[in-house]
Amino acid sequence: MLRDRTDTRAALWQIASGQRGYFTAAQALAVGYSYQAQRYHATHGNWTVVDRAIYRFREFESLPAGENDHLVRWFLWSKRRAVVSHTTALSVHDLGTANPSRIHLTVPPGFRQKDEAVILHRAEITDDEIEVRDGYRVTTPVRAIIEAAAAQVDQDVVDSAVADALARGLATRRRLLHGAQLFGARAELGIDRALRETH
Structure with a gap:
């Protein structure tokens, strides 16, 4: 029929x-x-x-465009496998001064697609580290900060994101430190420096 x-x-x-x-x-x-x-x-x-x-x-x-409408397009491009991450996630959460020129997406290790407009990071992300938004997924504030620190973005970006997250109750010092330890030495160093800057 x-x-x-x-x-x-x-x-x-x-x-x-x-x-x-x-x-x-x-x-x-x-x-x-x-x-x-x-x-x-x-x-x-x-x-x-x-x-x-x-x-x-x-x-x-x-219709009035939402600030992050374009991220839906990249989620669909990835066949719904990508998670907005790193400094792009910081921007989505409005944390600190992050203003990436390209979109950061974390995709599963076997992902093969490529596009000049995006920077791909390969990793498995657990559900508790992901927030579902209107048409796309993004890493949580804590995960996004730690990813940025691990990627060695400008320390000022990490410092400002940590300060904002703590001030808004989106993260605790303990969760940031614990998450950074799981991520490795680069993340630990960046988070430790940022926490020393915030009193």
């Missing part, structure tokens, strides 16, 4: 609305849009082509 067109659109809209208007070709196919129908909607401007097999409903283009 063929689905009614309005039902098909409503099903896709429901998926996309939780992803800031973005959706994948696979998601569209799953609700009933053939690849031929997808080409039609992209060609006629109903859907904006964002990347290979990633679209966005045109209506979302005219």
